[in-house]
Amino acid sequence: MNNPIRRAKLEKTLYCMTMQTRHLLALSVCTASLWAQTDSPTIAAPEAESSASDIIDESSSRWSFKDIARRDLTFYWENDGTAPNLVSNTDRFYTNGFGVELSFDPGLSDSLKAKLAPAGEWTDPRFGFGLAIKQRIFTGIDITDPAPAIGDHPYSGYLYFGFSFQRADAKKHDHFELDLGVVGERSQAEGVQRFVHNLFPDQDTPQGWSSQHANEMTINFSYDRTWKSEPGNIAGVEFEMLPSVGFDLGNVSTRARGRLTFRAGYNIPDDFGPASLLGFKDHTISRYSQDAPACSIYGYFTVGIDAVAHSIFLDGNTFATSRSVDSEPFLAQAKFGIAARYKAFYLGWSQSFETESYETQPDAQTWGSFVVGCSFGF
Numbered sequence: 001m002n003n004p005i006r007r008a009k010l011e012k013t014l015y016c017m018t019m020q021t022r023h024l025l026a027l028s029v030c031t032a033s034l035w036a037q038t039d040s041p042t043i044a045a046p047e048a049e050s051s052a053s054d055i056i057d058e059s060s061s062r063w064s065f066k067d068i069a070r071r072d073l074t075f076y077w078e079n080d081g082t083a084p085n086l087v088s089n090t091d092r093f094y095t096n097g098f099g100v101e102l103s104f105d106p107g108l109s110d111s112l113k114a115k116l117a118p119a120g121e122w123t124d125p126r127f128g129f130g131l132a133i134k135q136r137i138f139t140g141i142d143i144t145d146p147a148p149a150i151g152d153h154p155y156s157g158y159l160y161f162g163f164s165f166q167r168a169d170a171k172k173h174d175h176f177e178l179d180l181g182v183v184g185e186r187s188q189a190e191g192v193q194r195f196v197h198n199l200f201p202d203q204d205t206p207q208g209w210s211s212q213h214a215n216e217m218t219i220n221f222s223y224d225r226t227w228k229s230e231p232g233n234i235a236g237v238e239f240e241m242l243p244s245v246g247f248d249l250g251n252v253s254t255r256a257r258g259r260l261t262f263r264a265g266y267n268i269p270d271d272f273g274p275a276s277l278l279g280f281k282d283h284t285i286s287r288y289s290q291d292a293p294a295c296s297i298y299g300y301f302t303v304g305i306d307a308v309a310h311s312i313f314l315d316g317n318t319f320a321t322s323r324s325v326d327s328e329p330f331l332a333q334a335k336f337g338i339a340a341r342y343k344a345f346y347l348g349w350s351q352s353f354e355t356e357s358y359e360t361q362p363d364a365q366t367w368g369s370f371v372v373g374c375s376f377g378f
Contacts, residue, residue, distance in 0.1 A: 067107030071128065071286045074101045074373035076277035078352075084368025086351055091204070092141045093153050093357070093365045096193065099134035101162070103283040116167060123169045128283030132162035137189045138313050139208065141362065146207040151360040154323035155212040156313045157189020158182075158252065160220075168284040173272040175224040175246075175280045183252070183312055184215035213312070214320040220250030224280060226272045238298075239264035242273050251318045254310040265298025274300060274339045274348050275371050286375045297340040306331040314358050325358040337369070344375040 078097035081089045106127050108116070117125035138156045140148040148155070160181025167174050181187070190209040197203040224246030231240045242261040248254060261273050269292075275281030308329055316324035337350025348371035355364050 062109060067109075069105045069107060070376040071103040071105055071283065072101075072281070072373050072375050074103070074275055074281055074371060075099070076101070076134070076275070076369070076371055078277050078367050078369045080365070080367040082368075084349065084351075084370050085366060086368060087353075087366040091143050091193075091206075092139060093361070094136065094367060095139050095143075096137040096196075097135065097277045098192075099132055099162075099277050101130050101132035101134075101281060103128055103130050103281065103286075105286075117169075122167070123171075125167055125169050126284045127168075128166045128285070130162070130164040130166075130281065130283045132164070133160075134162060134277060135159045135187065135189065135192065137193055139193070139206065143193075143206045143208060144204050146210070148208045148211055148323075151325060153325065153358065153361065154313065154316065155190075155208050156183060157185075157187030157192075157212065158218070158313070159187035159189070160218065160252075164280065164283065166280075166283050168272065168282070171228055173226040173228075173282065173284070175222075175226070177222045177280065179218070179220045179222070179250070179252070181218045181252075182215060183218055183317070184213050186215050211323055213322045214317045216251070216312070216317050216319065218250065218252045218312070220248060220252040222246065222248045228272060231268070236266075237264055238266065238268045240268065244273075251310075252312050253308075255306050255308045257304060257306045259302055259304040261300055261302040263298045263300035265296070267293040267296035268298050269296055269341070274337060274350070275373070276350070276369060277371075295340070295342045297338070299338045300336065302333070302335040304333045306333070308357075311357070325360060327358045328356060331355055331357055339371075346373050346375075347371065 076097065076099040077084065078094075079085060080093065080095050081091040106129055108127055113125060113127070116127065136158045138153060138158075140152040140155060142148075158181060160179045162177055162179050164175060164177040166176070190206070190212065193206050193209075197205055224244055226242055226244040229241040229243075231238055233239075240263060242259075242263070244259045244261075245257065246259075247256045263273070269285070271282035271285055273279075273282065308327060308331060311327055312318065314325050314327040316322040332355045333352065335350050335352045337348060339348040340346065348369070350369045352367050352369065353364060354366075357365070
């Protein structure tokens with residue numbers, strides 16, 4: 001260390017290290033001081049607490065997925081040639097429909113309720129939504145014919161997911177639905193029909209599916225508005241009327257419709273009509289609550305008319321060449337049925353009639369329906 005040059009370099013290095021250490025210490029002291037001032041009580045502290053409280057109150061009024069509650073689970077089955085149908089036992093035209101649906105209470109916040117059902121138009125509104133998967137099957141007049149004639153109802157299957165939202169008060173009900181699905185072989189209609197027919201030895205084996213519609217992705221929107229009349233009572237029998245209008249729009253179906261339902265019975269539920277696969281189920285109330293009577297039963301009769309602009313099951317595929325027939329512009333329907341509930345479980349049956357849907361259709365269509373379901377939270 002006797003070398004003066006090396007000694008000078010060492011002293012310079014020590015000096016720099018000392019200055020850097022002082023700077024770091026000074027910065028640490030300043031930082032600690034600021035931290036201590038932030039944590040120490042100040043005049044602004046109550047204001048900060050008030051802001052936090054406001055944030056908590058605001059967040060408690062917001063909606064989240066945790067607010068959703070289950071209401072009902074419903075199964076649908078419609079068929080034109082088996083147990084539900086009392087008039088006929090022949091598979092043809094609209095031959096089968098099946099669906100499973102879950103109903104939910106969305107648990108909306110007051111602010112959302114006010115936006116979705118303005119106070120000037122809705123009184124004490126209630127809301128609901130549903131998630132469903134459904135399938136419909138269409139065949140020709142003779143399923144044993146491997147080469148259906150030109151002019152016969154095209155073979156087609158339709159598999160889709162349904163997403164519905166509803167709002168209602170004591171006098172009216174709105175139903176909005178978006179259906180996303182597929183028509184054609186991917187709908188699995190052929191496989192389902194063959195499987196069901198193979199379960200019963202006396203059933204014919206379907207032969208005409210080689211002519212079915214091509215695969216096509218589908219999107220359809222539907223809307224229905226239903227009103228409720230003032231209830232009446234004669235000798236303990238309750239009754240009311242439910243008129244409705246609606247429309248479909250999409251590559252599956254484009255049509256307008258009107259319906260009128262009359263129902264009468266004992267402890268009629270506070271809903272907007274019986275559930276059906278081709279119609280809708282009221283998701284805005286649960287079928288059972290602790291305050292409701294233990295059981296209810298009613299019969300109903302519905303008449304309606306459709307103005308049809310497009311039906312993929314009759315007019316064929318949108319983007320591919322496929323079987324088609326000349327569809328009728330107007331359809332008339334009539335239906336009668338019965339719906340019953342005991343506590344959380346409910347059951348419905350109906351018989352439907354529909355006029356010819358295409359020009360070469362030999363006669364009208366009939367089918368029967370079963371609806372079975374239960375409520376959650378009982």
